[in-house]
Amino acid sequence: DTAVSQTPKYLVTQMGNDKSIKCEQNLGHDTMYWYKQDSKKFLKIMFSYNNKELIINETVPNRFSPKSPDKAHLNLHINSLELGDSAVYFCASAQGGGVDSTDTQYFGPGTRLTVL
Amino acid sequence: AQKITQTQPGMFVQEKEAVTLDCTYDTSDPSYGLFWYKQPSSGEMIFLIYQGSYDQQNATEGRYSLNFQKARKSANLVISASQLGDSAMYFCAMVSRDGSARQLTFGSGTQLTVLP
Numbered sequence A: 001d002t003a004v005s006q007t008p009k010y011l012v013t014q015m016g017n018d019k020s021i022k023c024e025q026n027l028g029h030d031t032m033y034w035y036k037q038d039s040k041k042f043l044k045i046m047f048s049y050n051n052k053e054l055i056i057n058e059t060v061p062n063r064f065s066p067k068s069p070d071k072a073h074l075n076l077h078i079n080s081l082e083l084g085d086s087a088v089y090f091c092a093s094a095q096g097g098g099v100d101s102t103d104t105q106y107f108g109p110g111t112r113l114t115v116l
Numbered sequence B: 001a002q003k004i005t006q007t008q009p010g011m012f013v014q015e016k017e018a019v020t021l022d023c024t025y026d027t028s029d030p031s032y033g034l035f036w037y038k039q040p041s042s043g044e045m046i047f048l049i050y051q052g053s054y055d056q057q058n059a060t061e062g063r064y065s066l067n068f069q070k071a072r073k074s075a076n077l078v079i080s081a082s083q084l085g086d087s088a089m090y091f092c093a094m095v096s097r098d099g100s101a102r103q104l105t106f107g108s109g110t111q112l113t114v115l116p
Helices: none
Strands: A004-007 A010-013 A019-025 A031-037 A043-050 A053-057 A064-070 A073-078 A087-094 A111-115 B003-005 B010-014 B019-021 B024-026 B033-039 B046-052 B064-069 B074-079 B088-098 B101-106 B110-115
Touching (some): A010 A019, A019 A111, A073 A087, B003 B088, B003 B101, B024 B074
Parallel strands (some): B010 B110
Antiparallel strands (some): A031 A043, A031 A087, A043 A053, B003 B024
16 A cells, blocks of 8 residues: 555666656645656656646756646656656655645655666 | 755764754745655655744654754754664755745755664
8 A cells, every 4th residue: 555656666768759657646645746866866846736736847848748637646758758867756745735744745666767 | 045955965873873964954934844854775765754944842753853943044853873774865855935836845965874
């Protein structure tokens, strides 16, 4: 009964391909996020959805497109993959987007994307 | 803009000793939340402890405690009685309002190694 799950865990693909990463949470949370962790372990938010609505859209190439079919799922689709997209991508969820303890974000196991 | 600073890229501690991981933050929002996460070599992000900006007492969770000094804008993590399994990367993070939305901003992390 994993709280936040992501598939796949590893993704190796050629430059120029299109790929998707799926995320699901069974915590009943309203808010979901995508983060990118680069090779230096720095974590940066990419997108945030609250009840299927986009609320945070950081400066990310428009090759990256999040899709939230329902509030338990937030998928990340990446078009025309580039070498620089190689990173670990984390999905997270929280009850809300505020500053309280109930807004703690819980992370999925991460997806290591390698673009060759 | 909000900012989190972790000045210790790497730390070593002897097993069973206590260790303090430093974190300073900067935000103009009077309402914020501070979080610590652990990332072991297996890669997952594990939530450890939360401190709210209006909390009067320092947070504690088992062997983890947060030394919150609001005037100095510091939120150091103290791990007591270190165990070999504590060896990991530790991230300090903050949620506060940055622009139109609240988002979680991470520090650069501290790699802790516990020595037997």
